[in-house]
Amino acid sequence: MSSEAMRPAPPFDRELMPLLASGQLTSTVDVAQMVAARPPADTSAVDELLAARGLVREDRRAPGLGSDPDVTVSVIRKRSHVPGGPGIYFAHGGGMVTGNRFNGIDRFLDWVELFDAVAVTVEYRRAPEHPDPAPLNDCYAGLIWTAAKAAELGFDPGKLVTAGLSAGGCLIAGAGLLARDRGGPAAAAQVLICPMLDDRNETVSSRQIQGIGVWDRASNAAGWTALLGDRRGTDRVSVYSAPARATDLSGLPPTYIDCGSAEVFRxxxxxxxxxxxxxxxxxxxxxxxxxxHGFDGFAPDAAISVAARNGRVDFLRRTLGAAPAEPRKN
Incomplete structure (x- = not known):
C-alpha cells in the first residue's frame, strides 16, 4: 500500500459520529445494491410532503435530444405562487445508478418557499442500463426545456439557477459546460452540492475515505464504472461527462460548491x-x-447541516438579489 493510500481521514463531526456508529448508513455499496435501493414509483409520500408545505407538483414531458426519448420532469411551486421569481433546475443524486427525481428535493424546497421559486426536477435515465451519455443528455434536454418554458412556468428567465446533488452535481456541471459550448441556456447561478466530478478516483480524499463514512472509494469506482464501463479512468472520457477533466472553466455562471472534509469528493x-x-x-x-458525503440530508438538524443549508440560501440571496420571505414555521 502506498504512503498516500495510508493517510488517515479527517475526523467526523461529533454530532454526525453517532449516526455513523449506529449502522444505519453504509460506507461501501456495489451496483447491485444501488439498483436494489432504487425508490418505488409511488409518489404519495412526496405529494403528502409537498401538500404539508403548501406546494403543488405537476409532471411534464421535455423533448429528448435528437432521437432520445422524452424526459419526465416535475414542476414544483407554491400553491399561492406569484410569477416572476427564480427558477430552480435540479438533478438528483444516486451515484448515476439509483435515486429518482424526488430524491434530495429537501435541498431546494426551502428555496421554493423562501424565494417563491419554481423548481423543475429531472428524471434522467440511470446506469448501467443507460450508460453515458444518456443521463447527461437527459439533464441537458430538461435544462433546454425549462429555460424555454420560463414564462409559462412562471419564473424570471434571468434568474434560472441550476442545482445538482452528488451525481446530479456532475450532470449539472456537465450540462453547464455543454450550454456554454453550444450556446445553450444561460444560468444566473449554479449550485453543486457534494458533486461527483472525477471518474479517475485518484485524489487524496478518495484514498482517505475507504470503508468509512458514506460513499467511499469503492462505491465511487462502482458508480463511475456503471456509467462509463471500461472507459473509466482513460482518455476516452468527455469533459462533459466528468467535469473535473475540463481544463477551461471560463464562461460559467457564479457557482456555489460545498462538500464535507471527510468525503471522497472533497x-x-x-x-x-x-x-x-x-x-x-x-x-x-x-x-x-x-x-x-450528503451529511445535511442524513442529519438535517445537526449544527453543521443547518449552517450548510443556510450558506446556500445566503448565496442565492446575494447572487439573485432576491429578498427571502419569512421562514416557514414548523
Whole structure:
C-alpha cells in the first residue's frame, strides 16, 4: 500500500459520529445494491410532503435530444405562487445508478418557499442500463426545456439557477459546460452540492475515505464504472461527462460548491472551484469540517447541516438579489 493510500481521514463531526456508529448508513455499496435501493414509483409520500408545505407538483414531458426519448420532469411551486421569481433546475443524486427525481428535493424546497421559486426536477435515465451519455443528455434536454418554458412556468428567465446533488452535481456541471459550448441556456447561478466530478478516483480524499463514512472509494469506482464501463479512468472520457477533466472553466455562471472534509469528493470539489477562479470566474466554496458525503440530508438538524443549508440560501440571496420571505414555521 502506498504512503498516500495510508493517510488517515479527517475526523467526523461529533454530532454526525453517532449516526455513523449506529449502522444505519453504509460506507461501501456495489451496483447491485444501488439498483436494489432504487425508490418505488409511488409518489404519495412526496405529494403528502409537498401538500404539508403548501406546494403543488405537476409532471411534464421535455423533448429528448435528437432521437432520445422524452424526459419526465416535475414542476414544483407554491400553491399561492406569484410569477416572476427564480427558477430552480435540479438533478438528483444516486451515484448515476439509483435515486429518482424526488430524491434530495429537501435541498431546494426551502428555496421554493423562501424565494417563491419554481423548481423543475429531472428524471434522467440511470446506469448501467443507460450508460453515458444518456443521463447527461437527459439533464441537458430538461435544462433546454425549462429555460424555454420560463414564462409559462412562471419564473424570471434571468434568474434560472441550476442545482445538482452528488451525481446530479456532475450532470449539472456537465450540462453547464455543454450550454456554454453550444450556446445553450444561460444560468444566473449554479449550485453543486457534494458533486461527483472525477471518474479517475485518484485524489487524496478518495484514498482517505475507504470503508468509512458514506460513499467511499469503492462505491465511487462502482458508480463511475456503471456509467462509463471500461472507459473509466482513460482518455476516452468527455469533459462533459466528468467535469473535473475540463481544463477551461471560463464562461460559467457564479457557482456555489460545498462538500464535507471527510468525503471522497472533497478534493475534486476544491479543484473545480480553483479552476473557476483561475479562469477569472466567480465561485464560492465551502468545505464543512467533519462532514461525510450528503451529511445535511442524513442529519438535517445537526449544527453543521443547518449552517450548510443556510450558506446556500445566503448565496442565492446575494447572487439573485432576491429578498427571502419569512421562514416557514414548523
Amino acid at each position: 478534493d475534486e470539489a476544491v479543484a473545480f472551484a480553483t479552476g473557476i477562479w483561475a479562469a477569472g470566474g466567480s465561485a464560492e466554496l465551502h468545505v464543512w469540517a467533519g462532514g461525510f
